[in-house]
Amino acid sequence: MKETTSSVLPGAGRVLVSGGGSGLGAAVVEAVLQAGGMPFVLDREVRTVSAAKAIEVDVADRAAVTAAVTQAAEALGGLDAVVTAAGIDRCGKLEDVPAEDWEQVIFVNLLGTVSVVRAALPYLKSSGGRVVTVASTLGKRALPEASAYCASKFGVIGFSQALAAETGAEIGVTTLIPGGMKTRFFDDRPEQYKPRDDSRLNDPSRVARAVIFALSQPPGCEVRELVICHAQEDSWP
Numbered sequence: 363m364k365e366t367t368s369s370v371l372p373g374a375g376r377v378l379v380s381g382g383g384s385g386l387g388a389a390v391v392e393a394v395l396q397a398g399g400m401p402f403v404l405d406r407e408v409r410t411v412s413a414a415k416a417i418e419v420d421v422a423d424r425a426a427v428t429a430a431v432t433q434a435a436e437a438l439g440g441l442d443a444v445v446t447a448a449g450i451d452r453c454g455k456l457e458d459v460p461a462e463d464w465e466q467v468i469f470v471n472l473l474g475t476v477s478v479v480r481a482a483l484p485y486l487k488s489s490g491g492r493v494v495t496v497a498s499t500l501g502k503r504a505l506p507e508a509s510a511y512c513a514s515k516f517g518v519i520g521f522s523q524a525l526a527a528e529t530g531a532e533i534g535v536t537t538l539i540p541g542g543m544k545t546r547f548f549d550d551r552p553e554q555y556k557p558r559d560d561s562r563l564n565d566p567s568r569v570a571r572a573v574i575f576a577l578s579q580p581p582g583c584e585v586r587e588l589v590i591c592h593a594q595e596d597s598w599p
Contacts, residue, residue: 374399374574375491376438378431380421380478381448382414383407385545386496389570390445397574402434404478405448421448421474422466431481441485443577445494446475451511451547453555464510471514476521483533490581492534494573495522499541499591499598507555526586534584536576540569541591541598564592 374397381387382403391414394401403416404427415437419430435441450470452463475495486493500508501515519537526535544563548555569590576585591598 374577375442376440376489377401377443377445377577378404378434378438378441378478378482379445379447380404380474381446381496383411383416385447385547386540386543386566386569387445387447389566390447390573392567393570393574399442400438402438404430404434420470421478422469424473424477427474427477428481431478435482435485440489441482442489442491443494444478444482444486444491445496445573446478447496448474448478449496449514449547451508451551453511453551454507456509459510467510468514468517471511472517472521475518479525486533487529490533492536492577492584493522493525494536494538494576495525497522497537497539499539499589499595501539502589503597503599505597523586526584531582534579536585537587538569538573538576539587539589540564540572541589541595543569562592562594562596564590564595 374394377394377399379387379390379401382391383405391401401414403411403414404419406420408416408418417430419426421427450467452459452467479493495518497518498515500512501519504512522535522537542563543566545566572588572590576588
């Protein structure tokens, strides 16, 4: 990634963060700021975003995403990195989760990731930038009553690997595979689908530092896959 000023630390620069309004995305925004970079947030809810420029957009809307990414890149004068942290979940047995809800998980988690990356690709190729896609330990290990989420995150991993193979030395691609984190991600779940022991959830700020690590690799060196979780994480391996 190219440095924009002498005060910018490796791993910073002009960084577009989808889902940057909360959770891991917000932690990545803060980490980029601490490194002296310029984050830009895409999220469905941006009223709480004050430290970075932001656009309200649903990543499941491909046309809106394309326009938002273009606007963000023009505002920043290009892009050095993209982090795709937007994600949702709908728990339950396949026959119990409404088809529309199940498909929305795919639209946001998988197709939203693809739409953001596709729109950002010309800018990243121009800067020799990097992509960090956010998968999950449930993209490596399937659990019951999580078929939509697992399908989406398995898909993110496959997409990321194919993208890395396709783009070669043009851009860097890292698949981030985090375990559970202490965020509001679990708030709207029924009680039976909430973590029973949140002491085994990672602080998103620690995961965000892993993102900066991936973005800070020297030219020609890429972290292709990065699993990061609490030491007592029970969804991995």
